[in-house]
Amino acid sequence: xxxxxxxxxxxxxxxxILNDDxxxxxxxxxxxxxxxxxxxxxxxxxxxxxxxxxxxxxxxxKKGNNWQVRVIPNNKPYLKVETNLKRHTKDIFAYIDGTGAxxxxxxxxxxxxxxxxxxVKDISFILQAYKERFLDLKKDERxxxxxxxxxxxxxxxxxxxxxxxxxxxxxxxxxxxDEELNEAENYYKIKNNCVYCDMIKSEIKLDERxxxxxxxxxxxxxxxxxxxxxxMILPREHKSHxxxxxxxxxxxxxxxxxxxIYKLNKATGYSAYNMILxxxxxxxxxxxxxxxxxxxxxxxxxxxxxxxxxxxxxxxxTPEEAANYLKExx
Amino acid sequence: xxxxxxxxxxxxxxxxILNDDxxxxxxxxxxxxxxxxxxxxxxxxxxxxxxxxxxxxxxxxKKGNNWQVRVIPNNKPYLKVETNLKRHTKDIFAYIDGTGAxxxxxxxxxxxxxxxxxxVKDISFILQAYKERFLDLKKDERxxxxxxxxxxxxxxxxxxxxxxxxxxxxxxxxxxxDEELNEAENYYKIKNNCVYCDMIKSEIKLDERxxxxxxxxxxxxxxxxxxxxxxMILPREHKSHxxxxxxxxxxxxxxxxxxxIYKLNKATGYSAYNMILxxxxxxxxxxxxxxxxxxxxxxxxxxxxxxxxxxxxxxxxTPEEAANYLKExx
Numbered sequence: 001x002x003x004x005x006x007x008x009x010x011x012x013x014x015x016x017i018l019n020d021d022x023x024x025x026x027x028x029x030x031x032x033x034x035x036x037x038x039x040x041x042x043x044x045x046x047x048x049x050x051x052x053x054x055x056x057x058x059x060x061x062k063k064g065n066n067w068q069v070r071v072i073p074n075n076k077p078y079l080k081v082e083t084n085l086k087r088h089t090k091d092i093f094a095y096i097d098g099t100g101a102x103x104x105x106x107x108x109x110x111x112x113x114x115x116x117x118x119x120v121k122d123i124s125f126i127l128q129a130y131k132e133r134f135l136d137l138k139k140d141e142r143x144x145x146x147x148x149x150x151x152x153x154x155x156x157x158x159x160x161x162x163x164x165x166x167x168x169x170x171x172x173x174x175x176x177x178d179e180e181l182n183e184a185e186n187y188y189k190i191k192n193n194c195v196y197c198d199m200i201k202s203e204i205k206l207d208e209r210x211x212x213x214x215x216x217x218x219x220x221x222x223x224x225x226x227x228x229x230x231x232m233i234l235p236r237e238h239k240s241h242x243x244x245x246x247x248x249x250x251x252x253x254x255x256x257x258x259x260x261i262y263k264l265n266k267a268t269g270y271s272a273y274n275m276i277l278x279x280x281x282x283x284x285x286x287x288x289x290x291x292x293x294x295x296x297x298x299x300x301x302x303x304x305x306x307x308x309x310x311x312x313x314x315x316x317x318t319p320e321e322a323a324n325y326l327k328e329x330x
Numbered sequence: 331x332x333x334x335x336x337x338x339x340x341x342x343x344x345x346x347i348l349n350d351d352x353x354x355x356x357x358x359x360x361x362x363x364x365x366x367x368x369x370x371x372x373x374x375x376x377x378x379x380x381x382x383x384x385x386x387x388x389x390x391x392k393k394g395n396n397w398q399v400r401v402i403p404n405n406k407p408y409l410k411v412e413t414n415l416k417r418h419t420k421d422i423f424a425y426i427d428g429t430g431a432x433x434x435x436x437x438x439x440x441x442x443x444x445x446x447x448x449x450v451k452d453i454s455f456i457l458q459a460y461k462e463r464f465l466d467l468k469k470d471e472r473x474x475x476x477x478x479x480x481x482x483x484x485x486x487x488x489x490x491x492x493x494x495x496x497x498x499x500x501x502x503x504x505x506x507x508d509e510e511l512n513e514a515e516n517y518y519k520i521k522n523n524c525v526y527c528d529m530i531k532s533e534i535k536l537d538e539r540x541x542x543x544x545x546x547x548x549x550x551x552x553x554x555x556x557x558x559x560x561x562m563i564l565p566r567e568h569k570s571h572x573x574x575x576x577x578x579x580x581x582x583x584x585x586x587x588x589x590x591i592y593k594l595n596k597a598t599g600y601s602a603y604n605m606i607l608x609x610x611x612x613x614x615x616x617x618x619x620x621x622x623x624x625x626x627x628x629x630x631x632x633x634x635x636x637x638x639x640x641x642x643x644x645x646x647x648t649p650e651e652a653a654n655y656l657k658e659x660x
Contacts, residue, residue, distance in 0.1 A: 002410075002427075002428060004427055005501065007425065009422065009423065013505040014504070078348065078644055079346075080333075083332075090536070091536055092532045093336070093339065093532070093553045095335060095336045096334065096335040097332075098332060098333030098349075147640055156635040157632075157634035158635065170335075171335065172344045174344070175642060176641040177640075178342075206420070206421055223423045274638065274639050276640075299635070304481070304487035305481035305486040305487035305488065305629070306481070306498075308627070309506065309604050309627065310479070310505065310507075312504045312505060
């Protein structure tokens with residue numbers, strides 16, 4: 001078995017890529033069999049007819065008389081929006097009270113569906129809802145950052161199969177985003193360019209890991225992918241904040257997301273995955289050095305103690321091999 | 331449920347600590363029932379009598395005529411020591427061939443034992459073996475860093491119950507260590523002190539999270555613990571490199587490790603855990619700002635997609651509550 005250390009430009013972290021294994025086979029318990037479920041589940045808190053099981057709607061997008069997308073408060077919030085933001089110290093240690101917003105975005109009234117089988121228009125409704133929640137929550141003086149994360153399947157951390165995302169607004173910048181911002185700023189200081197823009201140019205030129213593209217977006221498998229079939233979707237035009245997305249771009253993004261999830265689900269045999277929106281902290285004005293993007297992280301294997309302890313991921317699949325496979329999938 | 335964001339001084343990362351849950355109950359599949367196994371297992375590659383199942387000994391420590399600690403090459407190495415170290419670039423991307431050393435330290439001839447039931451003297455043999463391997467491998471010009479990691483139980487990534495650790499020598503500095511070095515250097519620039527030394531002082535003064543101490547070492551539950559019962563063992567005296575440990579300190583460390591693992595196993599009902607040695611990169615001379623230490627990370631719960639995606643851990647137990655519980659355990 002040969003292997004290489006690849007440097008991730010965006011996080012400045014090394015990843016070990018195994019060159020000649022190309023093991024695409026997910027663990028059995030990664031399988032996420034939502035397609036065999038009914039269209040409507042009377043016990044699902046997110047299904048139409050059960051709206052009374054959730055507190056209230058923070059936001060709704062309607063299609064005719066019925067809701068198509070609903071945003072509700074998370075019923076088990078880690079962070080409470082009612083808490084005042086107070087900063088404390090105790091000797092050399094610092095803490096902040098657990099202020100924040102925990103919301104759930106119910107992305108469709110249909111119980112057993114994912115992006116791959118949805119209308120592009122319906123996916124665009126979801127993205128529109130994301131944007132509206134950003135614009136509303138950014139008015140809250142206490143909040144620094146908003147994460148939107150979708151978890152599909154138990155392995156990815158979700159026990160409810162009905163398509164939904166979690167939105168969390170924080171009074172701090174989460175570690176992953178903080179790292180990306182730092183590295184992007186360092187790169188900008190040296191090269192006077194956005195590292196994401198440079199990466200997009202390089203990926204298009206090399207044409208080894210680009211699996212999808214349209215007028216406004218590109219979908220690549222990152223050079224230093226941490227897991228098999230890891231995907232990244234980026235706007236071609238430099239934009240630091242997701243909430244600056246326009247109507248045309250929303251449609252383009254909906255379209256590339258549908259295709260990306262189609263390929264992912266086919267390739268992994270419908271396995272668990274996470275999808276995470278990475279964007280600039282809401283308080284910061286437009287940044288020259290940071291570029292919003294979406295990461296899709298399949299959960300095909302358990303992480304070993306080694307990976308958690310060292311931060312060094314071992315990826316059994318080269319992204320070039322995985323990209324070839326995905327490109328050929330129709 | 332109330333919660334707080336705590337800043338980890340050592341990594342500059344925020345952790346969410348839930349204040350009033352204090353949920354100590356591990357997931358069922360975290361249980362690691364090695365005690366019901368036989369003392370000797372004819373099928374275990376690490377048991378005495380099966381030495382021919384492993385390639386050869388890199389290093390052995392004997393007790394009478396028999397080995398007490400054996401170091402062998404990993405039979406499925408991700409990195410090969412025979413590979414030349416070559417640095418490559420491809421457009422804006424960089425990689426290094428997968429050079430490195432993968433060794434396994436078999437820490438006892440007994441199949442069904444952990445530190446808690448071992449003689450302090452026998453644990454000191456293991457630490458001596460760690461040190462000897464560091465001193466030998468640091469001669470290799472290509473290597474930058476050595477990690478020693480112990481994985482106990484399937485949840486922690488190990489399928490062999492016989493007590494062992496993995497040693498990996500890398501041509502790069504693993505991300506976790508790189509982060510710690512950067513943060514420690516930043517702190518040193520501002521405060522002109524080692525952040526670990528300052529933290530030890532503060533922990534002793536506050537006396538809320540110190541669970542064990544002896545002449546040379548202290549065992550704390552970190553202020554911003556990522557998981558329930560996370561532990562950190564640090565030398566009281568500032569030392570950047572583990573391999574500078576002396577004979578007396580080896581005995582002290584063996585003694586505190588025995589007690590720490592005893593408390594951990596009792597508290598978690600013998601659950602899976604990882605133990606990781608964090609030390610300075612081998613090529614660097616003595617550092618004023620970095621302090622070697624051991625981290626013990628219990629694997630009681632699955633990480634959610636949220637934690638993996640944001641880098642923000644949610645710990646259901648305050649370390650103060652966990653420390654009180656552990657202190658009272660006899």
